């Protein structure tokens with residue numbers, strides 16, 4: 001069998017050659033970390049000690065093939081390696097679902113913050129959460145791990161996305177208290193309406209016209225159903241908010257991720273729906289990308 005490891009010098013030369021073909025250094029180093037198990041720290045060590053061995057879990061030839069497909073066909077690296085780190089998780093990824101984004105990690109922190117509210121209802125031991133539009137199951141996995149005594153529900157319209165979510169939930173949680181439901185937003189959860197204490201959703205929110213102008217990496221490889229939010233991008237937010245006052249428990253929280261310029265509109269929709277305590281939250285760049293509100297107590 002071909003040995004994967006090589007000298008540091010060989011690796012550094014190879015890396016320079018790949019970058020001359022195109023692409024970003026940060027992405028190539030991500031590929032080295034995810035596919036060849038070569039950490040950023042190890043790469044720095046090899047720069048100082050190029051004569052030492054570069055411990056690679058994958059051959060340079062195989063890495064080169066993946067890099068070429070990424071450059072030529074604009075295939076996301078996450079699809080090529082089938083995995084994606086997200087929060088403290090190593091998620092399985094496929095073209096069936098959106099690649100979970102870094103900013104969405106914050107939705108979990110904001111959700112757990114809501115439960116620290118002094119008027120939150122008995123959350124420490126038990127409750128019911130839902131993840132509407134679960135995709136890969138990233139948010140559902142994080143909630144199931146953070147709230148092991150709660151019952152959880154992950155919903156998606158796409159059967160293929162739900163299959164991926166099932167793989168991630170099975171692999172990354174020990175809880176057996178989650179269920180998957182195929183259907184539209186609250187519809188498959190009707191028998192629990194009025195009982196949801198915490199609901200998160202990162203719905204498709206990109207206006208149709210903008211979807212067509214996205215980078216081919218996104219537009220041609222991520223499910224359109226995960227991206228397109230209708231003419232103004234807010235169709236899914238409206239659908240979710242329309243039934244939220246019935247579906248949430250008294251005092252129950254709803255957290256939505258939205259597009260960079262939709263904060264005022266989503267907060268307005270929350271108030272029109274009759275939810276209270278609405279507030280915006282920002283991503284790590286300071287952009288208001290999240291809206292939070294609750295059903296009155």
Ligand SMILES: C[S@@+](CC[C@H](N)C(=O)[O-])C[C@H]1O[C@@H](n2cnc3c(N)ncnc32)[C@H](O)[C@@H]1O
Nearest residue numbers: 098100133134135156157184185202203204226
């Ligand atoms: C932006 S992706 C979010 C995926 C995942 N929650 C995340 O944050 O990475 C939106 C998801 O909503 C799903 N979706 C679209 N329309 C839906 C609907 N009417 N009901 C339920 N899910 C829907 C899509 O299939 C997709 O998985």
